[in-house]
Amino acid sequence: MGLVESGKVPKPLTSLLSTSRKFSLWMYQWGLACCAIEMAAAFMPRYDVMRLGVIPLPASPRQSDLLCVSGTLTDKMAPPLRRLYEQMPDPKYVISMGSCANCGGPYWDSYSVTKGCDQIVPVDIYVPGCPPRPETLLEAIVLLQEMIQNEDMGERWRGDPIVLR
Amino acid sequence: MSSADAPAPEATAVEPEAEPTDDIRSGLLATLELELGEAIVESHLKPGIGLWVRVTTEAWNDAAVAARDKLGCTFFDFLSGIDWMPSPFGRYEVADIDTEVSLAEKVAAARAADRISGYAGGDTRFQVFARVVNVTAHHDVVLKCDVPEDTLTVPTWSRTYAGSNWHEREACEMFGIRFDGHPDLRKLYLPGEFEGHPLRKDFPLLSRVVKPWPGIVDVEPMPGEVAADGDAAEEEVDG
Amino acid sequence: MTLTQRDELRAYAHHATDARVNVELETEGMTLNIGPQHPATHGTLRIVAKLDGEQVIAAEPITGYMHRGYEKLVEVRTWPQINTLVNRIDWVGSFSNEVPFILACEQLMEIEAPPRARAIRTILFELARIANLVLFAGDMALQLGAQTAAMYAFRDREYVLNLLESASGGRFHPNFDRIGGLKDDLPKGWIDDTRAALVKIREFCDEMDLLVTGNEIFEARTRGVGIIPADVALSYGLSGANLRASGIDWDLRRDGGISGLAYDDVDWKVWTHPDGDCFARYWVRLQEIREAAHITEQLLDKLPAGPIMAKVPRIVKVPAGEAYVETENPLGAMGFYVISAGDLGPFRVKIRTPSFNNISVASWVMRGVYVPDIVTILASLYFILGDIDR
Numbered sequence: 001m002g003l004v005e006s007g008k009v010p011k012p013l014t015s016l017l018s019t020s021r022k023f024s025l026w027m028y029q030w031g032l033a034c035c036a037i038e039m040a041a042a043f044m045p046r047y048d049v050m051r052l053g054v055i056p057l058p059a060s061p062r063q064s065d066l067l068c069v070s071g072t073l074t075d076k077m078a079p080p081l082r083r084l085y086e087q088m089p090d091p092k093y094v095i096s097m098g099s100c101a102n103c104g105g106p107y108w109d110s111y112s113v114t115k116g117c118d119q120i121v122p123v124d125i126y127v128p129g130c131p132p133r134p135e136t137l138l139e140a141i142v143l144l145q146e147m148i149q150n151e152d153m154g155e156r157w158r159g160d161p162i163v164l165r
Numbered sequence: 166m167s168s169a170d171a172p173a174p175e176a177t178a179v180e181p182e183a184e185p186t187d188d189i190r191s192g193l194l195a196t197l198e199l200e201l202g203e204a205i206v207e208s209h210l211k212p213g214i215g216l217w218v219r220v221t222t223e224a225w226n227d228a229a230v231a232a233r234d235k236l237g238c239t240f241f242d243f244l245s246g247i248d249w250m251p252s253p254f255g256r257y258e259v260a261d262i263d264t265e266v267s268l269a270e271k272v273a274a275a276r277a278a279d280r281i282s283g284y285a286g287g288d289t290r291f292q293v294f295a296r297v298v299n300v301t302a303h304h305d306v307v308l309k310c311d312v313p314e315d316t317l318t319v320p321t322w323s324r325t326y327a328g329s330n331w332h333e334r335e336a337c338e339m340f341g342i343r344f345d346g347h348p349d350l351r352k353l354y355l356p357g358e359f360e361g362h363p364l365r366k367d368f369p370l371l372s373r374v375v376k377p378w379p380g381i382v383d384v385e386p387m388p389g390e391v392a393a394d395g396d397a398a399e400e401e402v403d404g
Numbered sequence: 405m406t407l408t409q410r411d412e413l414r415a416y417a418h419h420a421t422d423a424r425v426n427v428e429l430e431t432e433g434m435t436l437n438i439g440p441q442h443p444a445t446h447g448t449l450r451i452v453a454k455l456d457g458e459q460v461i462a463a464e465p466i467t468g469y470m471h472r473g474y475e476k477l478v479e480v481r482t483w484p485q486i487n488t489l490v491n492r493i494d495w496v497g498s499f500s501n502e503v504p505f506i507l508a509c510e511q512l513m514e515i516e517a518p519p520r521a522r523a524i525r526t527i528l529f530e531l532a533r534i535a536n537l538v539l540f541a542g543d544m545a546l547q548l549g550a551q552t553a554a555m556y557a558f559r560d561r562e563y564v565l566n567l568l569e570s571a572s573g574g575r576f577h578p579n580f581d582r583i584g585g586l587k588d589d590l591p592k593g594w595i596d597d598t599r600a601a602l603v604k605i606r607e608f609c610d611e612m613d614l615l616v617t618g619n620e621i622f623e624a625r626t627r628g629v630g631i632i633p634a635d636v637a638l639s640y641g642l643s644g645a646n647l648r649a650s651g652i653d654w655d656l657r658r659d660g661g662i663s664g665l666a667y668d669d670v671d672w673k674v675w676t677h678p679d680g681d682c683f684a685r686y687w688v689r690l691q692e693i694r695e696a697a698h699i700t701e702q703l704l705d706k707l708p709a710g711p712i713m714a715k716v717p718r719i720v721k722v723p724a725g726e727a728y729v730e731t732e733n734p735l736g737a738m739g740f741y742v743i744s745a746g747d748l749g750p751f752r753v754k755i756r757t758p759s760f761n762n763i764s765v766a767s768w769v770m771r772g773v774y775v776p777d778i779v780t781i782l783a784s785l786y787f788i789l790g791d792i793d794r
Contacts, residue, residue, distance in 0.1 A: 030441065032448055032470065032789075033470060033492070033495060033789070033790055034492055034495035034576060034577070034790070037495060037496060037539070037576075038576065040558065041558055041561075041562070044554070044555055044558035044559065045555055045558065045559045046558070046559060046562050072470065072472055074468075074469060074470060074471060074472065075356055075359075076354075076355065076356045076468050076469050076471070077440065077448055077469045077470070080440055080441055084441065106488065106489055106492065107472045107473070107477065108372060109370045109372040109373045109477065109480065110370075110372075110472050110473040110476070110477055111363050111368070111370060111371075111473050111476065112354070112355060112359075112363075112471050112472060112473050113472055113473070115372070130577070131576055131577075133575060214511065214727075215728065217726070239635070239638040239639065240638045240641060240643075240654075241638070241639060241640065241641040241761075242641060242730070242737070242739070242756060243641070243739070243741075243754065243756040243761075245741075245754045247743065247752055248752070252479065256479075256480050256481075256482075256747075256748070256749055281724075281745055281751075283726050283743055284725070284726050294741075294754075296728065296741075296756075300638065300647075300652055300654040300659075301654075303659045303660075303661070307728065326639050326640075326641070327636070327639045327640050327765075327768070328639060328640035328641035328642075328761055328764055328765075330764065331760065331761075331764040332760075339475070352468070353467060353468060354467065354468035354471035354793060355468060355471065356468075363473060363476050364475055364476055368476075370476065370477075370480060373480060
């Protein structure tokens with residue numbers, strides 16, 4: 001992608017690239033707790049996330065562009081999350097699903113729960129709820145697609161490299 | 166089971182003062198007493214509800230063997246520990262960051278305070294308790310034993326009931342109670358570098374220390390309520 | 405399968421380690437790590453298996469990736485707050501988590517829920533069981549490669565979730581049970597909706613029978629795999645369908661002597677299976693879905709009228725004492741050992757969760773099996789991670 005690196009992507013081309021990117025999101029499911037079942041319900045017949053152009057069953061994080069952290073992230077689970085996130089190719093996006101992944105939720109005072117997965121990976125969309133309904137996850141994906149559509153790819157390339165804290 | 170044992174309504178009408186009895190559980194207790202003798206320290210029987218038996222620390226595994234072989238309680242239900250020290254932090258009503266009393270002082274005060282004890286009594290801060298069930302005759306017994314303060318060690322059950330292996334690992338991790346003869350007392354839940362035993366009462370929940378649960382006190386009046394109604398609302402809550 | 409064959413398989417299971425591992429070929433051992441994040445473990449359970457060729461010499465489940473510290477957290481919460489929290493232990497059959505806790509509190513407070521509350525509680529308990537076990541049936545087939553069954557399971561599970569939602573407002577975590585009764589009565593038209601949903605559930609069971617039960621691949625992969633004899637099952641404390649699949653006729657709904665539920669009023673059957681293998685565990689659970697539908701239908705027919713809440717003080721204080729109540733949850737026997745000091749919250753609560761015991765047998769049963777059987781055995785033991793780690 002020489003064009004992107006030089007930062008001189010013509011607007012129609014950017015728009016075309018973004019459109020194709022937003023409708024082919026491979027979603028890596030990081031199903032941890034209750035929300036995992038609601039996430040699975042979103043993949044299944046009634047809610048059917050595939051009609052939004054999301055493919056929910058990648059074989060490995062190396063094939064995926066969207067990470068959905070759904071459920072309680074514990075301190076013991078945090079290092080694997082970071083490790084698998086780092087294996088995903090850029091550009092990558094993260095949805096944090098459910099109160100536990102957002103901020104610790106009902107386990108806000110627990111000794112073993114990470115208070116929010118944004119301490120480990122950068123999060124693009126937060127989905128509230130305990131657990132959120134599958135519709136809420138669909139809404140989050142629509143919002144993410146909007147974000148991708150309006151994203152300037154050159155900007156993302158030129159900007160500061162993504163550094164994990 | 167319960168319907169068969171319940172005394173007929175006429176009987177209760179005639180002798181209202183009669184203590185309810187429980188023949189099955191008294192029989193269980195008698196069998197255990199016969200088997201363990203002096204090792205039974207105390208027992209508690211709630212008719213129709215349950216039987217609690219406290220044995221000496223040395224006889225902890227013998228009690229398991231007796232329950233399994235003599236009472237037919239082959240089903241291992243659970244094993245865990247109790248910390249009878251009163252909680253030094255209460256229920257974290259006040260943010261500790263605002264008070265002058267340090268955490269260590271609170272813990273020291275709680276150590277000195279009187280301990281309560283449950284059914285079948287207890288002399289030490291920590292206790293181990295377990296429940297086993299007979300699945301054909303449908304009776305059960307809760308066994309308890311004290312944990313010596315100096316060694317914090319009790320005999321293991323893992324050769325009597327295979328399932329107690331994980332339960333003892335959990336109790337060791339959560340309370341710091343050692344099980345003598347257990348094959349493998351590794352941590353079960355927490356990451357290796359975790360320090361402390363979370364279910365001990367003196368283990369503080371740091372999130373609560375920094376910020377108390379905002380729902381404990383309703384400071385804000387309900388919408389539409391004037392301040393003068395505040396007292397009335399409080400009375401209603403008290404009643 | 406004849407009785408002698410069955411006995412033979414049992415004998416194999418007894419000597420699994422030494423008898424079934426190939427000692428003639430000198431192969432180099434290998435350690436296979438499955439999880440913690442892996443599709444085959446449907447949760448964050450990690451299995452470390454030592455292999456010799458295709459056979460497992462030793463396998464150990466490593467838990468704790470979902471440990472949230474329930475037993476500590478309930479000590480700092482009030483009695484009504486705990487209800488919200490314990491909903492999330494077994495998140496697939498949420499309502500059933502509340503019941504043993506509420507019953508333990510009721511036992512200490514010496515109050516009893518009115519008959520209507522008892523009946524509705526039992527109905528919701530059984531609906532939670534259906535929601536849980538339907539997912540199991542789909543998941544079990546999914547683990548063995550049949551995706552269609554999982555699609556069916558999620559499709560039909562939604563009908564039950566709709567019922568729970570219209571009754572309680574919570575699709576997933578109802579938080580509907582209260583000390584002394586229920587939060588609310590049932591909404592209008594709920595009974596007819598439930599009857600309609602139960603028809604769908606029965607159809608799902610029949611579909612599973614057609615799709616999966618007699619399927620040659622499914623039978624080949626589950627029959628005779630992961631045999632747990634009855635004495636081992638008891639000593640590890642396996643409960644629920646896992647124990648009944650080993651031939652032990654023990655169901656707390658019938659044998660528990662629990663007063664707060666209405667199982668004595670209906671006519672139903674406890675299913676057992678003598679084999680103790682993966683197929684038996686699947687089969688028993690499938691029958692339990694049907695039985696749950698049967699129980700629910702009978703209770704709907706004779707739902708008593710009356711109040712749904714006993715007289716309970718507004719601020720709940722449970723008197724000092726100890727109580728242990730265990731109920732037959734979808735995953736097995738779940739119990740709460742509540743120790744109260746007469747305060748606004750409990751002094752200590754020991755939560756006995758079925759999956760913890762059920763999965764502790766895994767390292768015993770996985771000795772000597774082949775690698776694909778690990779997935780079969782885990783799927784058939786059926787655990788929910790929150791239920792193991794709490």
